[in-house]
Amino acid sequence: MSKSAFSDAHQLLISALADARRDAGIHQADLAKIIGKDQSFISNIERGQRRVDVIEFYAIARALNVDPVQLFIEVVAGLPAKVEI
Template sequence: MKSLRSPAHVRLLEVLLAAREKAGLTQQQLADRLGKPQSFISKYEGGERRIDVIEFIAIADALEMDASRAIRDIRSKFRG
C-alpha cells in the first residue's frame, strides 16, 4: 500500500500544517528549530515527500504538538 498522497497521508499533512500555523511559525522558523532547510518543510507539507516516524516526532516536538493525539486522529478516520 502506497502512503504518499493517500487520504491518511493528506490528513497527516493537514494536521502538521494546522499545528505549524497555530504555533505562529513560518516554514523557515520551523526548519530552523529542526536544523533542516526550509525546503524540507515545504516538500512534506506539499505532499512531495513522506516523513518517517522519527521525523514526525521531531516535528511534533518542535511544534509542541501532542504526537499521539495526532496519530489517534488519523487512525480514527482511516481505520480499516
C-alpha cells in the first residue's frame, strides 16, 4: 500500500467520514448495507486500510444524509497547503 494511505491528510479524510457516521448515529454495518457493501468495507476505510475515491466519498456522504460538498469543504479546510500523493 502506498505511503500516502497513512498520511495525515488521509487520516483527516477518514476521520471526517467516521465522525459523520457516528454523528448520524449509524453503525458501520448499517452504512455498509445502505451502500451495498460489507461491514468490512467501512471498517477498512475507517482504519485507514482502504483509500476512498471521490464517487465512494459522495455515496457515503449521501448515505449519511450529509451534504458531500460541505463535508469535502470541511476536509479541505483542515488540509495542509501541500499534500503528498
